[in-house]
Amino acid sequence: MNIGEASKASKVSAKMIRYYEQIGLIPPADRTESGYRTYTQADIHRLHFIRRARDLGFSVAEITNLLGLWNDKSRQSADVKRLAQQHIAELDRRIESMLQMTETLKALIHCCAGDERPDCPILQTLEQPDTSEDEPEERTGAVPRRSHGTRTAKRSR
Amino acid sequence: MNIGEASKASKVSAKMIRYYEQIGLIPPADRTESGYRTYTQADIHRLHFIRRARDLGFSVAEITNLLGLWNDKSRQSADVKRLAQQHIAELDRRIESMLQMTETLKALIHCCAGDERPDCPILQTLEQPDTSEDEPEERTGAVPRRSHGTRTAKRSR
DNA sequence: CTTGACCTTCCCACGATGGTAAACCCTAAG
């Protein structure tokens, strides 16, 4: 099978198939004499596995582990379960973070007249300094991006 | 104010301040004779506004619009509201997509013994061909990770 | 043999952020 057919069959784009090979997620495909990659049914199967794992939000790194367990006939289901649980925990963290955002925004929107007047509680809130710091303590984590603080500087001056 | 002090005051890293300037989100800062960027209180204020909008998940592109409205004294609050609603809709889409993932995963985990035996419904499900497609329709959304990337693959099957 | 649909590799882009390095600037202490 050519990469195009493999792509259709596995629902993984040709671009991604090459990428997965490049980063070592899948072994290098066999080549025809002229350099075309060829794929077997087993290869398609693996690609489809990857595709489904991606659809469940697993990162490529996580899929590396999943593939390892998949191929390991003596695996322990506890290992798979642990991977899945960790992933769920990560998803839950992100969901929670985004829910927090939407809740805040929905509360603000609720207070916004949404008419021709310029007054808007949304802008006012963004404008204001740090009010409503319910947690004075530095809460580590729970926020998706901006993992590292800006703190490199010392307060020497 | 130096960029370091501006960073502390606005809670935006110096790196990001330069980046925002580079991409035109904020105007070029004034410079001292020796080339140091200097910031006024108004600049800090704007940076803080940006920071707060980022914390609510607005993209830089969206913040560009928010800043425009912020500066437009004759704005209509309806415009702000619309921006916020669109953003909420996007957040809701991603939340929904991730909830779908966790629901699926939690159901699978529930069925996984998690012991020393190799049998695992999670792997089996990933392995299997397309079953349980409750929606035969092309689900274009399904934006997994923190993606902005149009995961709308062609899928010319 | 030509044409068009494939395939190959290589490079670029996205978004927002951090890291590093080399060079320069500033200030306070000696």
Place this chain on the structure above:
DNA sequence: CTTAGGGTTTACCATCGTGGGAAGGTCAAG
């Protein structure tokens, strides 16, 4: 005045998964 240490500047690289495109080779049908 000199020096040390920290702040600043630019420039480039990396992330992560994906797509786009160019330049050129291959293949199969007409």
